Amino acid sequence: MSYRALYRVFRPQTFSEVRGQNHISTTLKNAIVTERLAHAYLFCGPRGTGKTSSAKILAKAVNCLDLQNGEPCNQCANCKAINEENFLDVLEIDAASNRGIDEIRDLRDKVRFAPSQGKRKVYIIDEVHMLTNEAFNALLKTLEEPPAHVLFILATTEPQKIPLTILSRCQRFDFRKINTAEIADHLAEIVKEEGVSISDDALNAIARKAAGGMRDAISVLDQCIAFAGSRIELHHVELVLGTVSEEATASLIDAVLQQDYSQLFLLLHDFMQQGKDIKQILRDCIQYARQLLLLKVAPNEKLVELSPDSIGKAKEQAQALQVEFLGRMINRLTAAEKDLRYSNQPQILLEAAFVDLMIQGMEPVAAEPAAAVSNKSRKPSAQAEKPDAKPVQKLIASEELLQQWADVMMQIKGKSIKLHAFLNDVKPASFQNGELILRFGQQYGFHHKMVNQEENIRIISQVVTQLTGQPVKVSVELENEDGYIKQELTLVDEAKKLFGDIPIEII
Ligand SMILES: [Zn+2]
Structure with missing residues (x-):
């Protein structure tokens, strides 16, 4: 017998076998039993949570010749044909593969004809959000006046991409992520049936990694069996997944x-x-x-x-x-x-x-007093130089500095009222890796020039260094006509610093 992927072998065949979606299964079964099914359903939810499986079960249930409390029997000719994908009245359209243009056109032409084999024609449109506008319009026409013998099941991972006109004509069910324990539980059943032994931590690692998707979990298990054979340990799973332990x-x-x-x-x-x-x-x-x-x-x-x-x-x-x-x-x-x-x-x-x-900077809470002590014993002079040692030791993050900019400005005001005034119209653009960048809009060329003086840069740097506890380099930038930011401290300025105002030639 040829190899069949585990997730196909263990695909749920009845509503009660669908994991983690009881709220949906129960509602659908009731609707079947009481014959109150809608004409169109929309199944939304993350991948691998049972949307397509539920669609197929529903397709069987409406065609089953021996319905069991709303569940398909899986034994009658119709159920068997649907399970073997051999049933003319259940049509699956994958909107992702060709965006559905031809299929929807075909659907529109043939939807009126009565079912040829079963009781009801069922159209399952997977990844329906991928349909083109043209296909959506064609679908909408059919949804507006659906023939009584037709059932539409639309499935999608991205319901927000579906036009409201379509949404409003469907009964919507939201499939939820399956929790890790439920996935682990199901995997345990599968390995038991497959005669494979797997350690608990390996099993849980697969379940966690699947992040709510049963199909992914089963596929990974399948790969682990292929890789490790009948005895699976955590390190096998880590190797298969390429994860870091x-x-x-x-x-x-x-x-x-x-x-x-x-x-x-x-x-x-x-x-x-x-x-x-x-x-x-x-x-x-x-x-x-x-x-x-x-x-x-x-x-x-x-x-x-x-x-x-x-x-x-x-x-x-x-x-x-x-x-x-x-x-x-x-x-x-x-x-x-x-x-x-x-x-x-x-x-x-x-x-x-x-x-x-x-x-x-990160402050391990427990390590804080120890760090203070070691600083004291190692650098007594530094401690004496800076009476404000406590805030100095606090390392703060960029976003904090930007939030505390008002504090920075207060301290600058205390040192230079002029500089404070020139800084009023500037926002710190970023503070990363010990570099603070101040950015001036192009109308503030003069402010930029005044701030970009050695003494002023020194004051800003001093204040920010005190506040953050790390040496800080301050850069100022000015926006030019093209909206680009350029560094204003030019070679000429650098040269002037070195040589004063003596005429020089730059080569
Ligand atoms: Zn049946």
Whole structure:
């Protein structure tokens, strides 16, 4: 017998076999039993949550010759023919493959004819949001006056792309993501039937990775069986998925926590050596950071999805990290993941994201007093020079600085009222990697020139350095006629600084 993908073998054949969508199955069964079916249904929801399976079950139920409490019998000639995709009155259209133009035209021409084989003609239109406008219009005409013998089932992952005129003529069902426990449960049944043994953590790793989609989960299980044979362990799953283990991710977070750059680069290097995909590394780290955040703010076992082996370590890390830092981490890594598509140096992008996080500063709560003590003992002179040592030690992030700009301005006013006035019409454009960029609109050329004087730059830099606790370079930029930003400190200015106003020639 030829090989059949597991998700086909274990495709649900009745409503009660559809996982995680009881609210829909029950309503449909009732409608069938009480003969109150609508003419058109719209099944919405994420991929692999049972939309197409439910559509086929419904198609069988309306044609079944021996209906069992609203469920198809799967034994009669009609049920069997539909299961074998051999039934003339159930037509499946995949709008994604050719945008449905010919099929919908054909549908419009033939929809009037009575069913040839069964009781009802069923049109299942998958990924219906992909239809062209022309096809939607043709469909709409049919939906406006549907013949009594026709049932439409439209399925989509993106209901927001469907015209309102179509939506308003369908009864809508929203399929939800299937929760991890339900997926794990179903996978356990499948492996049992397939005579495969799988460790709990491997099973849960697949279920978590599927993120609510049963079909994806079963496909991954299928790949794991092909790869590992009849005994599947966690490391097989990690290899098949190309994911980074929770243990390795935890070590990475440790390196960030301890500001251990060497360890950080070594770990990232190892991931590369193991052939991990950079996108996957970022995703796994984002996912892990999310788990830490949950442990911190919503430590509910319904929400936290970590393997029992990892949870102890993760709790320790969550304890040591601030909510704000975890939020920043998720944002920074997500931004890096987005930037990947524009980068031909993805590894550097990955490293830079982590280095950024380490530089921008993170305060392990537990480590705070210790850091203060060690600073004191190591650099007593620095401490004496700066009576404001406490705020100086606080490292703050760019978005914080931008929020605290009013404070910066207050302090600048205390040092130079003139500079404060020139800065009134400027907004800090960015503050990253120790560089603060101030950007002037083109009508503020004069302000820009005044601020861009050595003494003034020094004052701004001093104030921001005090506030952020890190050395800060200040740059000013001026918008020109084309709207582009150019650096105004020219070679001539540099030369003037060196030589004064002596006439010089620049070669
Ligand atoms: Zn039947």
